[in-house]
Amino acid sequence: MRMVLLGPPGVGKGTQAVKLAGYYGVPHISSGDMFREALAKGTPLGLEAKKYMEAGTLVPDSVTIGLVKERLELPDASRGFVLDGFPRTLRQAEALDELLAQLKMPLDVVVSIEAGRDVVVERLVARRTCRQCGAVYHLKFNPPAISGVCDRCGGELYQRADDAEETVRRRLEVYSKETEPLIEYYRSRGLLISVNGEQDIEDVFEAIKARVAQV
Numbered sequence: 450m451r452m453v454l455l456g457p458p459g460v461g462k463g464t465q466a467v468k469l470a471g472y473y474g475v476p477h478i479s480s481g482d483m484f485r486e487a488l489a490k491g492t493p494l495g496l497e498a499k500k501y502m503e504a505g506t507l508v509p510d511s512v513t514i515g516l517v518k519e520r521l522e523l524p525d526a527s528r529g530f531v532l533d534g535f536p537r538t539l540r541q542a543e544a545l546d547e548l549l550a551q552l553k554m555p556l557d558v559v560v561s562i563e564a565g566r567d568v569v570v571e572r573l574v575a576r577r578t579c580r581q582c583g584a585v586y587h588l589k590f591n592p593p594a595i596s597g598v599c600d601r602c603g604g605e606l607y608q609r610a611d612d613a614e615e616t617v618r619r620r621l622e623v624y625s626k627e628t629e630p631l632i633e634y635y636r637s638r639g640l641l642i643s644v645n646g647e648q649d650i651e652d653v654f655e656a657i658k659a660r661v662a663q664v
């Protein structure tokens with residue numbers, strides 16, 4: 450299974466990507482998680498990405514494309530992958546097509562997860578993320594068993610700097626301008642399926658699996 454998840458910030462790409470990667474037995478590849486890991490380690494890549502992430506804008510294509518390319522060339526990605534947060538610009542989508550053509554592993558499906566602005570804002574402002582493993586929670590919709598502690602690894606939960614309301618607004622603008630055109634890009638290639646992201650986490654998961662099985 451070679452899948453791309455598309456959708457606005459907060460729609461649940463990361464949440465679904467973890468479940469789908471487990472279900473299909475393939476790696477979950479998230480450009481955002483890769484940048485946050487680099488930042489936590491204080492690498493030059495992380496420091497470069499920091500200013501864009503905190504502003505809610507995109508890290509330049511020149512940086513992002515190289516990073517994801519290296520990841521997709523690792524042996525485990527030959528089994529398949531769930532890509533989350535990449536591609537996000539037309540240039541990234543074209544670079545991905547070229548790379549996957551070279552590797553002889555074309556995409557099977559692109560899933561567009563859809564939800565209204567109010568829904569995604571409500572999800573982002575009460576999101577909590579594990580500092581250690583990146584697992585994602587929501588104070589109301591998906592709370593951890595013990596407040597402030599990751600169920601999976603015991604790590605500390607924190608609020609992402611880019612989940613501040615002002616930055617969320619900026620990220621949504623950037624999404625409409627830079628990323629939304631990819632929906633048409635993939636629809637015209639016959640790869641797109643759309644799923645209602647306003648349902649419960651489990652219902653979104655079931656809907657994606659059912660739609661993908663028909664492809």
Ligand code: AP5
Pocket residue numbers: 456457458459460461462463464465480481482484501502503505506507508509510513533534535536537541572573575576577585586587588590591611620646647648649650651653
């Ligand atoms: P990235 O980390 O990719 O962030 P994003 O796209 O803004 O998406 P999010 O991670 O915020 O949301 P999500 O859709 O994963 O939702 P989640 O599952 O967490 O990117 C961050 C930054 O890195 C970018 O702004 C940019 O600077 C840089 N970057 C990354 N990739 C890049 C690229 N390719 N090019 C350039 N720059 C790049 O869910 C959200 C919340 O809702 C959680 O609390 C969750 O528990 C809850 N939730 C999820 N599903 C449901 C549901 N069905 N019902 C109720 N609650 C739900």
Ligand code: MG
Pocket residue numbers: 462463464481534
């Ligand atoms: Mg995410």
Ligand code: ZN
Pocket residue numbers: 579580581582583584599600601602603604
């Ligand atoms: Zn954790």
